[in-house]
Amino acid sequence: MCAIVGLFDMHGMSEPDHSLLERMNASMRHRGPDGGGSHHEPGLGLAHRRLSVIDVSAGHQPMYNEDHSVVLVYNGEIYNFQSLVRELRQYGHVFRTHCDTEVIVHAWEQWGVRCVERFRGMFAFALWDRNAQTLFLARDRLGVKPLYYAQLDHGQLVFASELKALLLHPAMRRTLDPMAVEEYFAYGYVPDPRTILAQARKLPPGHTLCVRKGGGLGAPQPYWDVPFAPVAVASEAQAAEELTARLADAVRMRLVADVPLGAFLSGGVDSSAVVAMMAQCTHEPVNTCAIGFADQRYDESAYARLVASHCATRHHELRLDGDDTGLIDRLATLYDEPFADSSALPTYRVCQLARQRVTVALSGDGGDENLAGYARYRWHVQEERWRARIPALLRRPVCAALGHAYPRAPWLPRPLRAKATLQAMARDTIGAYFHSIAIMDDDARTRLFSPSFKASLGGYRAIDVLRRHAAASPAADPLSQVQYLDLKTYLPGDILTKVDRASMAHGLEVRVPLLDHELVSWISGLPPQMKLKGNEGKHLFKLAMAPYLPDAVLHRPKMGFAVPMAGWVAGPLRPRLQRCAQDGALADSGIFNMDYVRQLVDEQFNGQRDHSAALWSLLMFDCFLRQVLDQPEGAERRAA
Structure with a gap:
């Protein structure tokens, strides 16, 4: 895998700062430790860090066409590059390498902005066409690879694989986006x-951005969506x-590499299915890597060993x-933005383990979203049935009143938590789903933020993210x-x-066969009852994998890749949380109502409520403020 970075003067021909471009590129050396390169011309600077995976001896970037009028920097893999090479040769294109990078250059020459529609893979790239005076940015359909960009005050466009x-x-301002802060404390x-x-902005998945010299930045344009x-x-x-045949094809395409290759194996259905298909497609034993926990409530290693034995x-x-809380500050510098998914810690460790043996690893990510594996899907579908039976004019006021009066009982099984059920019934479809996934609900976020910060939001609420996507959704049920x-x-x-x-x-390069866009498209169109049948998620997937995996793996309770957060908060993180609640970055930011932050901490440690x-x-936001935002420019340059 790789990193890309670029500086583009949208309106003039000023010479890019070569040393700045090199520092920006060096800050992402971890993404491409095998080499780097850069391209400079009036008004443009492009740079690249390379992790060599295919055609190790060639394929260096930036990569050019024959007369150097087209130049490319690229992060990703185009899995169907060999068939594209054959097609492009029929049009007269001549290839100098055996890597997928050169395919993008010639595909642009042949098909222009529609070249992305031909690619099957994961990618983020920037391509400059001097003859057309056009810079073209693109990101893959599902968003496997990242791409950040910003329009600076002096008319320069800057972009890179990571925000750092x-x-x-x-010239990059460090002003926080209040709406992004609101979204973070809702979604994590x-x-x-947003960033x-x-x-700064992220180029959305399945979008391109075409910038012509002398023109404005314009809006990203979609080229694909999940069809349903x-x-x-x-x-x-x-x-x-x-389904089995399509998954095997997606896995087979992702086994092309000139370096050692393996897989993550959690012991769940998704990663186990990928490993089983790899074992079918290869003659050599698959290298698998797993993480185990001392806390048995979170340990899936026995299932991983069962699959490893079954697939040899x-x-x-x-x-x-x-x-593993010593990683917290390290994670803040890796993610560049506040990021509250605690499974980032074991994910970091399993990647560390895998890299000791392989350069490429396949993962089972995407199976839960594609095939309805999350328990919240079952509850949402059931609640939708109930909502449909009661007229909204009656349901909303009555259920809201009953939900308000009913006592909270979070220790009970969900079917018996009448308060949560009644509150869900009082909401509309999107409101109910948002409430089920939010790490802090509307009331908690209202109490969390200071009056001045709430004023800066101007009434914006994080649920608007879901409402925007729901308005564009092709899905009906x-x-x-x-x-x-x-998926969005x-x-x-x-x-x-x-x-x-x-x-x-x-x-380490990670490939995700369950997010092959052709597979995703086909699965999206299957009847919903084949994905969620009664209370069984991934019904069809388990049926398809029955010949390849043990029943004990296919039909075991879902655990997820999690850490014992409540125990960590009560134990090793307690002093740090108490310090955060008193003074420091959170208080200095002006964003928070610190009385409420202290209330959360006190209630947690008094055993009144679980606010873990x-x-x-909040702890990860504090780390972001201290490790990323408050770092002086000079310190960042030295680190780079």
């Missing part, structure tokens, strides 16, 4: 297209057979017997609707961001 590179630019991450900084268009299936058995893999396991929302928000903003930063910190998710999000 943009922060090195002296900042959803696309935590008001001046019905597909024809004769029976469950036929659909399961086709070379299995490697790292056991975390104590807390309740299950597909929330799957679509997660949680998947790229949390899951894929987590894996990208954790893997790239170790120079909210306190973790």
Whole structure:
């Protein structure tokens, strides 16, 4: 995998700052430890860091066409590059290398902005066409690879694979985006297209950005979306057979590499299915890596070992017997934005373990969103059935009043938590789903923020992210609707961001066959009852994998890749949280009502309420303020 960075004068021909470009590129050396390169011309500077995976001896970037009028820097893999090479040769294009990078250059020459529609893979790239005086930025369909950009005050466009590179630019303002802060404390991450900084943006998945010299920046343009268009299936058995074939094809395409290759194996259905398909496609034993925990409530290592034995893999396991909170400050510098998914810690460790043996690892990410694996999908579908039976004019006021009066009982199983159920019934579809995934609800966020910060929001609420995507959704049924929302928000903003930063910190490339866009498109069109049947999520997937995996793995309770957060908050993190609540970065920011922050801490440690998710999000925001935002420019340059 790689890193890209660029400086582009949109209106003039000023010479880019060569030393600045090199510092920005060097700040992402972890993404590409095998080499770097740069391109300079009036008005433009491009740079690249390389992790060599395919055509190791060639494929250096920036890469050019024959007359050097087109230049490319690129992060990712185009898995169908060999078939594209054959097609482009028929049009007269001549290839000098055997790598996928050169395919993008010639595809641009042949098809222009529509070249992205031909690519099957994960990518973020920047291409300059001197003859057309056009800079073209693109990001893959599902958002596996990141791309940040900002328009600076003097008319320069700056972009990079990570936000830390943009922060090195002296003209980059460090002003926080209040709406991004509101979104972070709702979702635990900042959803696309915002970043935590008001001046910077993420290019959304499935979008391109075309900038012509002398023109304005314009808006990113979509080129793909998850279709949720019905597909024809004769029976469950036929659909399961086709799902297996499509997954095997997606896995097979991702086994092309000139370096050692392996897989993550959590012991869950998704990663186990990927490993099983790898074992079918290769003659050599698959290298698998897993993380184990001393706390049995979070330990899946026994299932991982069962799959490893079943598939005859070379299995490697790292056991975390104590807390791993010493990584917190390191994570803040990796993610550049506040990021509250605590599974970032074990993800970092499993990537560290994998990199000791392989350069490329396949993962099972995307299965829960594609195939309805989350328990919240079951509850949402059931609640939608109840909501449909009661007229909204009656349901909302009555259920709201009953929900307000009913006592809170978070220790009970969800079907018996009448307060939560009644409150959900009082909301509309999007409001109910938002409430089910928010780490801090509307009331808590209102109490968390200071009066001046709330005024800066101007009435904006984080739920607007979901409402915006819901308005554009092609999905019709309740299950597909929330799957679509997660595919647009949680998947790229949390899951894929987590894996990208954790893997790239170790120079490890991670490939995600369950997010092959052709596979995603086909799965999206399956009947909802094939994905969620009764209370069983991933119904068709488990049926398809039955010949390849043990029943004990396919039908075990879902655990998820989590850490014992409540125990960490009560134990090793307690002194740090108490300090955060008294003074320092949180108080100095002016964002927070510190009396409420102290209340959260006191209630947590007095055993009154479990606020561990909210306190973790506050702790990670504190780390971001201290480790990223408050770092002077000189310190960042020395670090780079």
